[in-house]
Amino acid sequence: MFFILSKILWAVAVPSTFLTLLAVAGLLLRPWFRRLGGALTAIGVIGLLLAGLGPFGRMLMVPLENRFPVYAGDGGRVDGIIVLGGAELPVITAARGTASFQESAERILAMGELARRYPQARVVFAGGSSSLSEQPMQEAEVVRMALPQIGLEEGRVEFERLSRNTAENARLARELIEPKPGERWLLVTSAFHMPRAMGNFRAVGFPVVAYPVDFRTTGDPGFFRPFGSVAEGLGFFDLATREWIGLAAYYLTGRISSPFPGPN
Structure with missing residues (x-):
């Protein structure tokens, strides 16, 4: 509801x-x-x-x-990477037959880059459909089609396909992953969305490390810059x-x- x-x-x-x-x-x-x-x-x-x-x-x-700083790798172990959906354009993808994304596509680029940087880490994409109307395909399907373009094999990525909003992203991702105590997981989403996403993962008892991407500002409010x-x-x-x-x-x-x- x-x-x-x-x-x-x-x-x-x-x-x-x-x-x-x-x-x-x-x-x-x-x-x-x-x-x-x-x-x-x-x-x-x-x-x-x-x-x-x-x-x-x-x-x-x-x-x-500005709420969460840009991730600075400290050389420590990374056990897994979670990428939240929201950049995908399922209707256009289904119509054109090629994976299509909007501005937040940096989430997917980051998934490819992090998967290569941490070859032993699990990679999980969380996203079903955020639309009230029936979609021709899920967000996860769009990402699956794009994997060859970012240099990843399909078997490298686990998909959570049922979540419809950020709260469900966190809950269903936790159920899929079943994180063990002491594991270190990176959470990839747009910088403006990171506060709400981190709050949801904390609420379900899944401690994650923020990896913000898709910045839309320089960090300066620009009061006199229209x-x-x-x-x-x-x-x-x-x-x-x-x-x-x-x-x-x-x-x-x-x-x-x-x-x-x-x-x-």
Whole structure:
């Protein structure tokens, strides 16, 4: 139920969508409720411009990306690598017949690089489908198709194919892996997603080491540096807002024990 409700509510709560609907509602109401319609239209339009051209998306993203530092190998043993899904484009992959990914594809590149760096480590990909509608293939299938492109044999990677969100990633990955005390596992996901992911793995009793990738900022909020286009700024604002709302929802529902998980 949590998964379904989160998808439905977010479909409307996406800032760019919500502000657009607000502006449209204002235009529709204006002939009958002039002042109310004008106010709603102004709020929607001004909100879109501020979120799209202002620095707010970057300001929200930077604390998320800076929460966990870039992984610095200390020469110690690495027993396993967990890569979270989210970069895959199953519909396009099924239609085109070739593995397709969006911006977060660095997760998959990191999987190939780490698998070669630690040849004795287990490699696990966790991801089924995060969509409410039926997909032509799972995220795991897209990754399986891409393995030759990153230089890995199919038998090298174990797949967890049922998880639909970050909480299920952690729980089902732990059930698949059955980690032993003292083992050291790296967790690979986008830097902005790492706080929520680490919180979920800690909640299921699976201590992992953060390996953030897919950085979207330099680490500087850039208060006086606007985005190049409204679309770019809105993309940042939507993504960062979604992650902050996700952290709040996971904390309030007991899926993570801290509102903003950080390094131990």
